[in-house]
Amino acid sequence: MSKARLLRSLSAGSVLCLAAFQASWAENIDADGFKNPLQQLQFNSQQDVFEFERATLDALHISDPLEQWNRRVYHFNYRFDQWVFLPAVRGYSTVTPHFIRKGVSNFFSNLGEIPTLANNILQLKGHRSMETTARILFNTILGIGGLWDPASKMGLIKHKEDFGQTLGFYGVPPGPYLMLPFLGPSNARDTGGIVADFSLDKAVDWMNMAETSRRNPEIYGLQIVDQRYITKLRYGQLNSPFEYEKIRYAYTKARELQIAE
């Protein structure tokens, strides 16, 4: 709550700044009140500058040697989403009240902070490692096994780090783009990262989770449905015949950003 309020006052503050520092162009207002906003812009004088075309064609250069396979998997995921995943999520939302779903999400999110901690340590990010440790302890103890998220209310920010990011941090290139069945967009490096993080989860066995879910596989089911419930991506959301290309670009750039920060 307080975080939301802080954000709101921050954005209100920055908006005020914006308003104060508006560019003071000489405004020509027509007799009918029209401000002709394009007057404020500077256009290329030469006719042969095609920056949009240059930039976009350049952005389409992403290593994708397995494109045929990837596109098939994209369509498979899309269909699976429509016919299995999303109906399951809708069913889950219908039968459980909101606070239970929130608790489930918090619980798995708390478990997911173990690999985050490991990867923060591997990247020698001291401050973040401490914050993540504090988050795990507060949420596990005060939040009763992670069902609540008191750490966020205390202002401890959640930093998601995975092994793909750690590899990227040490300069491992992303390798070819990969569309993974069920899991969605990835690349060779990040797929390796997923395997490493998963093995780490098994090895650490925090709160006996790995052991318990081996004996009760329905826990995996719940985890998967929760994962789909909190993931906002919907295939078809971009409503474009070129959605595959756009997702590929967005995924690649988002990972570069996450690794750089």
Place this chain on the structure above:
Amino acid sequence: MCKRLLTPLLLVLSLLSTFSLSSQAKEVSTDYQFPLHSPFEATIAGTPSALRPPLPDSDNIHQHDYTLRLRPEREHSLPSNFWPVKTFRYRLASQKGPAPLVFIIAGTGAHYTSGTMEYLKKLFYGAGFHVAQISSPTSYDFMVGASPYATPGYSPQDAFDLYAVMRAIKQQQSNLEVTAWHLTGYSLGGLQAAFVSHLDEREGTFNFKRVLLLNPPVNLYTSVSNLNRLVHTQVLDEQDPRTFYQLMLDKITHYFSSKGHFNFDEAVLFELQSSSQKLTSNELAMLIGSVFRFAAADINFTSDLINRRGMITPIQKRIYDGTSLTPYFKKALLCDFECYIEKQLLPLWRVHFKDKMSIRSKGSDLEKLTYASSLYALSGYLKANHKIAVMHNADDIILGPGDLGFLKQHFGERATIYPYGGHLGNLDYRDNAADILEFFHE
């Protein structure tokens, strides 16, 4: 390319409206506090969340996506990778008991679930309306799943296609208790709403009680040329080896690394704009222009493929789920809206519509098409009909000189012109939201 856009007739029209101050638009109260005074920032960032109206939570909205089979012949004739859009989908949010229903038409290229559509749905639903959300006739799903010619841009035909969809919705939802029918649309959807309303006067299926046009183009070709120009702003020095996108990503990367963590929420843009990495008006304009160029690429590709014109996809090309569409994407990207009109829309219009036009206007084919697709074609109707209103902004980037004058002259009191907001940036500002609802409650 033909730039002689304004026929002498239109020129006189716009001059007339500029100087006739007899018909005043409704005054926007002087304490209109919308904070973003740059039209480009407003267009991209929208309204800061603290200044938005209260909206119902998605969990409390009874809604469902429905499917209509409007073009069964395409289920086999089109490549399999079009499977998600071969049937037409729309979203309906229904109240428990009888209520009035609002149809919302999306803007250029937009899907029925796009952000603006969801916002408008929540606004109307919270005020007690049933709401039906319809994709834009220029969107991928509408072109494939609903439009017989799949070559959008000629407003009378687009209205005809929309009307067929609305009728099918009415039929499919015959159990829904509807006390009155309303219509609205934003941007290009606003222009189309005017044409749909006009068509309904003749057909009479709905007898719309209220029709609201939100930031519509007045002259469709002016809007198209403005948007095309936006990607020609100066954004990079000549020596700069980076592309425009790399420049944008560099700025965002710098911003996040100075902030210390990566968190892409909606407040980010406002914070970015008050940081040292602030985007300039030229850059913001280029971003807006790029969005429309991507929409143009989708339209180019889809229209060409459905009609087998062979300009982008070779006519004999077999396309499967695994086929790379990137080469066609690259080709489609090179053709902007003006190019689309010239290469695909005008030839189709000459064959199917030119001789059937009821309004006679002089000039080239492009000028005739523009006239017939713009609000000009409905001048008399708009002036006489009191159920239609318009909301627009004095700094909207899709307008040209004389357009506001046209609106003021033809809508009079029914035109509300806000001083700021760019293109749709103030749509979710609380004052605008209150004005929108007030119009439907009157």
